[in-house]
Amino acid sequence: MKKLSLFVLAVLTAHGSAFAQARGRGGAPAPPQTAKAAAPIDLTGYWVSVVTEDWRYRMVTPAKGDYQGVPMTPEARKIADAWDPTKEEASGDLCKSYGAPSILRVPGRLHITWQDDQTLRVDTDAGKQTRTFHFGAWQPTAGAPHTIQGDSIAAWEGGGRGATDGTMKVTTTNLKAGFLRKNGVPYSENTTVTEYYELITMPDGTPLLVATISTSDPTYLRQPFVISSQFKKESSDAKWHPTECSATW
Amino acid sequence: MTRKTILAVALVTMASAPAFAEVDLSGSWQSINHEDALERGAGPNPDDWAGLPFNDSGRAKALSFSQSIISMPERTCWFQTQWHIAAGPFSLRMWAVPDPITGKVLAWMVGAWETRAPMTIWMDGRPHPSKNAPHDQTGFTTGVWNGNELIATTTHLKTGYIRRNGAASSDQATITTHFRRHGDLLTLTLIMDDPVYLTEPYILTRSYNLSTNPVAIGGPPCIVGDEGVESGRVPHYLPGKNPFLDEMTKRYGIPSDAAMGGAETMYPEYREKIKASFKRPEKCTINCG
Numbered sequence: 001m002k003k004l005s006l007f008v009l010a011v012l013t014a015h016g017s018a019f020a021q022a023r024g025r026g027g028a029p030a031p032p033q034t035a036k037a038a039a040p041i042d043l044t045g046y047w048v049s050v051v052t053e054d055w056r057y058r059m060v061t062p063a064k065g066d067y068q069g070v071p072m073t074p075e076a077r078k079i080a081d082a083w084d085p086t087k088e089e090a091s092g093d094l095c096k097s098y099g100a101p102s103i104l105r106v107p108g109r110l111h112i113t114w115q116d117d118q119t120l121r122v123d124t125d126a127g128k129q130t131r132t133f134h135f136g137a138w139q140p141t142a143g144a145p146h147t148i149q150g151d152s153i154a155a156w157e158g159g160g161r162g163a164t165d166g167t168m169k170v171t172t173t174n175l176k177a178g179f180l181r182k183n184g185v186p187y188s189e190n191t192t193v194t195e196y197y198e199l200i201t202m203p204d205g206t207p208l209l210v211a212t213i214s215t216s217d218p219t220y221l222r223q224p225f226v227i228s229s230q231f232k233k234e235s236s237d238a239k240w241h242p243t244e245c246s247a248t249w
Numbered sequence: 250m251t252r253k254t255i256l257a258v259a260l261v262t263m264a265s266a267p268a269f270a271e272v273d274l275s276g277s278w279q280s281i282n283h284e285d286a287l288e289r290g291a292g293p294n295p296d297d298w299a300g301l302p303f304n305d306s307g308r309a310k311a312l313s314f315s316q317s318i319i320s321m322p323e324r325t326c327w328f329q330t331q332w333h334i335a336a337g338p339f340s341l342r343m344w345a346v347p348d349p350i351t352g353k354v355l356a357w358m359v360g361a362w363e364t365r366a367p368m369t370i371w372m373d374g375r376p377h378p379s380k381n382a383p384h385d386q387t388g389f390t391t392g393v394w395n396g397n398e399l400i401a402t403t404t405h406l407k408t409g410y411i412r413r414n415g416a417a418s419s420d421q422a423t424i425t426t427h428f429r430r431h432g433d434l435l436t437l438t439l440i441m442d443d444p445v446y447l448t449e450p451y452i453l454t455r456s457y458n459l460s461t462n463p464v465a466i467g468g469p470p471c472i473v474g475d476e477g478v479e480s481g482r483v484p485h486y487l488p489g490k491n492p493f494l495d496e497m498t499k500r501y502g503i504p505s506d507a508a509m510g511g512a513e514t515m516y517p518e519y520r521e522k523i524k525a526s527f528k529r530p531e532k533c534t535i536n537c538g
Contacts, residue, residue, distance in 0.1 A: 050452055050515050053284045055300040056501050059520055063501065063530040068538030069286030085529075107517035126517065157431075158397045165396025167431065196431045198398075200438050202450060203425055210429075210454055212436045226281045228436055228454035239518070249524065 034117035035135030040159020040166025041199045043120065046240065047110040047209050047231035054227070058105050061085070061182045061248055070185050076220035083184025088247035095245035098127035099148045099178035101193050101215040104229040109240055110209075120154060120168075127245040133170050140174055146189045150175035157196075164207075168197040180215065180225065182247070188219035207233040272397045274357065274428055277464035278341040278435050278457035285453075287536050289338040293414045294500065294536075295493035298510030301416055307446030308509060312491045314415025317484035326471035329364035330386050330409030331424055335439040335453040337365070337413075342464040348373070357392060357399065362468035370401045377404050384420045399428040411441055411451060416510075419445035433459040449512045500535060502528040 051058055054069070064083055072080070088096070098106060108126030115121040120133040133154035140151035152172040159166020172193040180187050193215050200208040209231040216224045282289050298311060318324050334341070342360035346369075347353065359368040366385075370392035377389055388406040392399055403424040411418045422443040429436045435457040440450045478484070486492070497508035504526040513519050 049517060051517070052300045052452055052515055053454070055514075056297075056497075056503060059299070059507075059514075060501070060503060060523070060527050061529055063533040065537050066501075066533035068536060069283045070538065071283070107520055109517065165398045165429075167429070169431070196429075196434070196436065198429055198436075200398075200427050202440055202452075203423070203442060204450070208438070208452065210427075210436065210438050212431065212434065212454070212456055214434065225283055226434070226456045226458075227284045228438075228456055230438070230452050230454055241518070249520075 036114050036117045038156060040156055041164055043112050043197060045112060046234040046237055048234050049107050050230050050232055051107050057181050058107055064183055066183060067185055070180060070225060071222040073220050073222055076186050079186045080184040085248045094247045095127055095148055097179040097182040098129050098245050100150050100172045100175055101187050101191060102180050103129055104211050104213060110231060125240050125242045128242050146174050146176040148176050164199040164201055170195040186220050187217045190219050191215060191217040271394050272430050274430060275344045277460045279460040280338060280340045281456045281458060282338050293412055295414050295496055297497050297508050298416055299507050299514050301510035302447050302449040302451055302512035302515060303510040304446060304448045310417050311415040313485050315484040315486055320476035320478045322473045325473045326364050328410040330406045331368050331388055331403050332409055332411055332418060332441060333365040335455055340464040341457055342466050360466040364471035367467060401426040417446055418443050421445050502530050
């Protein structure tokens, strides 16, 4: 009986200890951790895209009318069928295929840093784009103009139990209309992008960043367009090679 | 406090504590084939190996491949190893198998389809067999949890394909599959290591939606039939005789060097190498979606 009571005491103590950590010693609420401090995974660093999927839609500009795999509405198809690379080039609006729904499909490198304790920043060398992922209670400014990268709210999910099992969920809205693929497959400004970023350790120990990207667009997509992109970690910026947006390459 | 009451308090307390790792993967997962739609559906273009980290042996073997080879009775069911999860278009049915004595999860199952055998992911810590043990299309798979991530390692596979146009994996290959659930979305990351045909790991990621429409637990078995290939003939192409070498150039303007694959074709800087030789066709004419 004594042993049993000790066992129960140990269980209760361990359980209470967890509560104490959450609430702070002495019952006072502990100050909330910053997103940076609470990060279950470290996404910072340089990452290079590994293009093993959709190669002919990503490494080169596909032909007009090549839309395989995209659940487009008839309206979207009409718009894409009217794609004219010469006009796109002449328009000066060259970054339509570098917006949040498609930027992680563009072959290139990511540089991920903490802009501050609550904001993760992702820079791309291809197209020189910057995305900012806001944690916490951040809200976009009402009525602000839509932009190429939109407004992104981030949150950590899971993590803390395995070495690399946490996930960063990012929800992006307020996007300027653009292209899912360079050959004019459109998305509208009503688009919402939901992304899950996770780390995987490859058998040889190399960190791999996997982003699952779900794009919902009531205007041009019949169902969410779901793709996933992977990036290997690089040890330095030696291969960082900023290039301008291009409408044709 | 009685002994029973003390135990009850302890059990309730333990049950209310956060679960230690693991996530429920069971259910029917509908495949989302938005990426690599052609490769996973109708099948890839012949001789399209762009983005594959081939070595010379891998490329030579692929170039010798004739699709007619699967008409041979002994090769009809040859290609579908567990990599078919990534290379094929099918949905997944997953369930846990409990140990009848302890009730713990003994294995996770990924149901079969057609010519791919079910994947049994042993979770009880058993070792992989000797490297000299028999190999088959099923292979031998063990799993571990890394928090909410299930990591499965498959060995003891026979030669199979990694793309359904003759790009092959050897019997020395290892497949590592990472299962990550995000609510009703499941992402699989599959990594193929093959010292015989690849210079680097080949990585594919696939997504699935949780579905209330049940996915079959097992497809019909692969049935060998006589398709008229005379005994002893092995359909193939001799070196330099593969007739599809310019297929990707004709259809998509992609330089044939790029279509021959190799690790460099997986990385962004390769675009600069083909920029001058790529000629975008005016309009898509085949498999346009």
